[in-house]
Amino acid sequence: MKELSYWNAISEAIAEEMKRDETVFVIGENVQESPFLVTKGLVQQFGPDRVMDAPLSELAIAGATVGAAMAGYRPICDLTFADFIYCAADEVLMKAAQQYFSHNAKVNVPCVFLGVAGAGFGNGPEHSRIPAAMVMNNPGLKLVMPSTPYDAKGLMKAAIRDNNPVCFFFHKKCMPMKQEIPDEEYIIPLGVADVKRVGSDVTVVATSYMVHLALEAAKNLEDIISVEVIDLRSLVPLDIDAIITSVKKTGRVVVVDEDTECCGVAAEIGQQIMERAFDYLDAPVARVCAANMPIAGAAMEKYVIPQLAQVQNAIEAAAGSGFSA
Amino acid sequence: MKKLGKQDLLLMYRNLVRTRKFDELNIRMATEGKLLTFYHSCQGHEAIGVGACTGLRKDDYLYPHHRGHGLSYAIAKGVNPRECIAEHLGRATGWGGGITGFHTCVPEFGILGVGATIGSGFVLSVGFALAAKKRGEGQITIMFTGDGGIQRGQFHEAANMASVWKLPVVWVVENNQMAWFTPYRDTSAVEDIATLAASYNMPGEIVDGMDVLAVHTAVQKAVERARSGEGPSLIECKTYRYRSHSEGRPDVSHYLPRSKEEIAKWKERDPVKLFEEKLLKEKVLTKALIQKISQECDAEAEEAETFGFESPFPDPSNLSKMVYAP
Structure with missing residues (x-):
């Protein structure tokens, strides 16, 4: 057992999955430095081709995520703030969510949309939301919102391995929380309260x-x-x-x-x-x-x-x- | 660049005719009230899909234009177009399994699926190209859209990203000068879409979209550039939409009828006729062969219609099982 913080549990899950599966990569704004820490240190381990600092282009980041997922990869798209899912609504709500269904289950869209969510820091209306109901109201998307480091790690691993687009919203207020995490691998299946x-x-x-x-x-x-x-x-x-x-x-x-x-x-x-x-x-x-x-x-x-x-x-x-x- | 032989030219001609015949079939069925969806005719655009998609690798990713609902592109890549007809009749044998009514999706031919918001293909094609680059097997991505497509932010974000990352993608913009009922000239800051390419440090070329060989040559050059790792290209094909935006709609520019003279003038350079005349002059085609190809394509369209009507509808009890992949 070791003690890990919430953000560190998430980054450890991503690192383990990147090691296990070469098709997993991270794409987003500032993912190499990672202002919200969850992809911090990954570039040193996996290089810039798998931890891709993208232009400030939510449509292209989310669109590239969906396209690469359709073409056989498992991208993790860092939206930065979960609120920014609204910028990429076409890509996330219409394409990621619906491509599998609308094309007769022929092409999967396995990807994770990662976003730091929630209030608590006075950041105002465009950096404080948890757009949960909107995601729930778009069939085809899954939605994960962990509250503890232990859950965050196990759920992130399940999200990456899922064959569907999964929105993974982690909460700002949970960031410093710490918890004992087992040394051995574990996965928490989605859909289990x-x-x-x-x-x-x-x-x-x-x-x-x-x-x-x-x-x-x-x-x-x-x-x-x-x-x-x-x-x-x-x-x-x-x-x-x-x-x-x-x-x-x-x-x-x-x-x-x-x-x-x-x-x-x-x-x-x-x-x-x-x-x-x-x-x-x-x-x-x-x-x-x-x-x-x-x-x-x-x-x-x-x-x-x-x-x-x-x-x-x-x-x-x-x-x-x-x-x- | 691979030189086209006589058989290649004949195949291109046949595919132009097939596209036209299948488009006419969709129009007729729409008029008769048989289609379970809408239809956006590709008449006037045929040379672009056929010219661009001839000579692609089967595993190259293709994102078709909504005109013809993918017909010319899929046909030139080798897909049986009866899947298109069946989709429009809502049948399980359609290329979307009868689920969307018109979306093209034939993964075994590199067509992973399309969206229905114009221009959204730009960013998805960046994703296909990113996957291709990561895989390193020389696949390229080709994506088609209209002049309206470049007016969305998706174009500008995709162009910048693909250029920075030197992604293997070719974007073909079919400038028919109309987005629904609004003319391009009244809604765009630049006259030639190809000039936008310079802003993103990639080549931009203007091509006669009515000339199938001109399209083929320009696209092949861009495909080679993409395959060799030099990055994206933008090709603007000047073309014209013969019919209204979609079947049954008024054919207007803003709110007034489009000029009949202008339509007639463009039809003088009809892409099928233009190529037919060229091949006749070069003795690749004969009058007899033209007639034979026409009859064969008519028969194929007829069979496709029968195939569509005889195919079953999708099982609605499957719908809820397809929302999430296992």
Whole structure:
């Protein structure tokens, strides 16, 4: 076992896969220096032909990724900020997502779209989003949002080996987190949620950094409410069975997600819970999400992004409320 | 550059005729309401696909233009065009399995698939070329688009990236002077698209798009440059769209009817007729052979139509299994 940070766990996964498979390469802006560290050191190990510093051209970077994937490679496309997926919407949403389906399953598009995501640093509306719901709403893409170093490493290896385009959004606030990582290889399959805390009164379904808020809230409330925290880890595929199993046990659920509330991840999960476990619910499904406005920067950010108090209040409300007979 | 023999010339001529006949078939079926999709005729453009794709390696990557929905390019590369007809009839035997209605996808001939947003092929072709360069087996990529395609950012980003990385790609722009109903001259800052190449430090050449041999020669030169690792090229073929943007639409420029005189003037240099006359003069073709080829192509188109109608539709229960690869 060794202790690795979140970013280091991701870079180690990429390095291991590049060593294992010569068709894996990294392409993006500043990937050799890697301002968000996840591809740092790779150029020294694999050379500039496999760690390609590209022009500031999101369309060409994402397009080259899709084309090379169709032609037999497994590119990792570093979008830098996950928000920049909007720049390359044609390439990611229309081409990567749809080429396999629209051409009768003849040509795979195995690639990873890597993006640093989320708020917490006051970076404003174009550098703080987690465009999760949009990705979920484009069939053909997979979506991974790890919350811990251990998960990040195992999920990255699965993402690279997947035969589909996978959006891998890692959270800025998780970057310094450290965890013991096994020396031997491990892979975490996509679509398997992880119960990060076992409880019996309220289920909190969370994603990415929101898992840590949920765990903190659960700890603060542990004397009065027993909270179960489910970390989805990947949103596509979605481990709905894990959610339903927990909801059947607790009867109360709060979905905590950092993406915008309207038509968001929580809305989808709430609907699926209602369709599958309505009779088990003792309270309405609650949600804590980013407010329906652009993500404000600097001191105003916290009025848009879910905060600990909101999560805690939502759990307390869910625990205390109920349908009247 | 490989010199074209008599058989090559005859094959090019036959492929021009086949393209025209299959285009006419698609138009007729669209008019009769039989197509389950739209159709963008390639009449006037045939020499470009046939001239450019003759002599390519089977494993060269090809990204066709949307005009003719890939017909001339695929035909010249050796694909049986009945797959095109079947696709337009929504059948499982179509080249997209009847899933998209018109997208060309024949991986065994290097056609990995197309998108339907004009100009998006520029950046995908960069990816194909990047893969080819990494693999190092001498494959090149050739991609076709219209004059509207170079007005998208994809062209400019792709041109810069491919030039910096010296990627083996040839871009052929078929300048028919119209993007839907909007004329090129009113929406572009430069008269000749080929001049844009200089901005990205690559060769740009203007070619008579109605002359199949002129297209072939220019493209072969660019292909050789790409194969030898010298990087991308841009070729502008001056051509003309005979019909409206797509079947059933008004044929207008902005909102007024296009000039009948202008259309007639371009048709005097029809790419099929032009090559036919040349080969007749050079005694490669005879009147009798022209008639024979015409009849054979008619028969092939007829068989393709029958093949299409007799083919099954895709099984809708498979759709949900194709969203993700295993």
